[in-house]
Amino acid sequence: MHTFKDTFRAIGTVWNIEIKNTDASVFNLIRARISEFEEIYSRFRDSSLIQHIARTAGTHILPDDAAPMFDLYRTLYTLTDGKMTPLIGQALVDIGYDASYSLKPKEYIVSPPTWDDAMEYIFPKKLITHMPVQLDMGAIGKGYCIDIVSDILKQHSVHEFTVEAGGDMRHYTNTHESIRVALEDPQDKTQAIGIAYIQNVSICGSSGNRRVWHEYHHILDPDTISSPTHILGLWVVADTAMIADALATALFFTKPEILQREFYFEYLILYSDRTTLRSESFPAELFT
Amino acid sequence: MESTQTPIQTSKKGLFTSIISLLILAAAFIGISTIKTQDKTQIEDEAPTTSPEPETVPQAPTPATTPTSTTTTKNTTRIYRDGTYTAQGAYGSPAGAESIGLRLTLKNDIVTDVLVTPMATNIKSVQYQGKFISGIKAEVVGKNIDSLRVDVVSGSSLTPDGFNDALIKIKAEAHI
Secondary structure: OEEEEEEEEEOOEEEEEEEEEOOOOHHHHHHHHHHHHHHHHOOOOOOOHHHHHHHOOEEEEOOOOHHHHHHHHHHHHHHOOOOOOHHHHHHHHHOOOOOOOOOOOOOOOOOOOOHHHHEEEEOOOEEEEOOOOOOOOHHHHHHHHHHHHHHHHHHOOOOEEEEEEOOEEEEEOOOOOOEEEEEEEOOEEEEEEEEEEEOOOEEEEEEOOOOEEOOEEOOOEOOOOEOOOOEEEEEEEEOOHHHHHHHHHHOOOEOHHHHOOOOOOEEEEEEOOOOEEEOOOOOEEEOO | OOOOOOOOOOOHHHHHHHHHHHHHHHHHHOEEEEEEEEOHHHOOOOOOOOOOOOOEOOOOOOOOOOOOOOEOOOOOOOOOOOEEEEEEEEEEEOOEEEEEEEEEEEEOOEEEEEEEEEHHHHHHHHHHOOOOOOOOOOOOOOEEHHHOOOOEEEOOOOOOOOHHHHHHHHHHHHOO
8 A cells, every 4th residue: 555646737726636546547537537526517618518507598408427516506596595596607707707817806796696596506416597597516526536536535435535626625544544734724725724624524615815805705695795804714624525624615695503514524613703602513623 | 686784883973973983083093994885786796894695605804014005986066975885994003904994875975874894704604504524723834945845836926927017017117
């Protein structure tokens, strides 16, 4: 058993995968699978399914892997009263977060349509759109992709791994060992506000100060067309990266108690005044 | 459309004078950084400045230290369109940067209502609401990552491809 690492760029971020295995051949499979994912779901790829849906209304048959994402989006859309929505794509484009990163907000930005006005998702693979709609799967897509990679590794009998993409990660081990994860200070990336201990779970973070231009960052409230400013950053620990990633966006819009009705997770919220709110078992020591 | 809240008043004239002096005082040491105009008929989900809405986390504007763009609606008759205007000011205090919210209601270019909200208490009021499992911890400080023994860093220091380049470009354009 040796340690193998792979580093590459995909879905707009840097991936670091570390495994304990007999060989590194599984990495080729993983890169191919992520590439396939990107070709379908990225709004930055003109030939993707998402961009086809952005141009053409009608009945779309989704690939087999779509159901968990669309299902989770529908649940969170309801729990956040529509604040977390895959229909945010056009507004993101309009504030400048478009395929060419123009970062030039338009003068008038229209709030996205409601889910039911725009489309109907019929589990598992049918999406009927009543008009061309620009979807953005970014709030859940990366986490889901991390899970897909983790499943590939497990299927190939890899029993120790860390899959990390742009600061979000999933860990797996047969031992009692955990990894030490620095919680990067949103206001100073050379510093950490604490250390999280991660074992056989996922930790995903979200902050409002990296992709920042004019008065926006990458999380957009569809009703006010503004980016939330009371939270500097937050982290979610959950069994899967899809859930952790999704809730790391939902918590910008909704109180933890509401999400706790449907999901098991731990959280740490860092407010703009540097105070924090954490769930009882969030596995970290904070520096105060 | 939420109802406007008027401060406790002894007399209308006294209130008007004190509002004007407050505004003058406020203007003297607060740098108004953002003004958003909202026509009354367009307001659907105005950012609350006192009590947060029950099921969602309220928006507390950040203490702005750099000027942000001002957006105003176009007007051809009066100087200001009737409506409710919110502004955020930032000022230095011995305790550090503080932020304050101001909400004015204008009708026929006259201030008919004003509401001042210290933003810091707004953030705290979020935290004291509802049922929280864990108490509020003290402010966190940063420790140099290089000095820590860690396996991975969880942060967003890596922005998507091309984003950084785009940021550099728009910052350069803003200086023209």
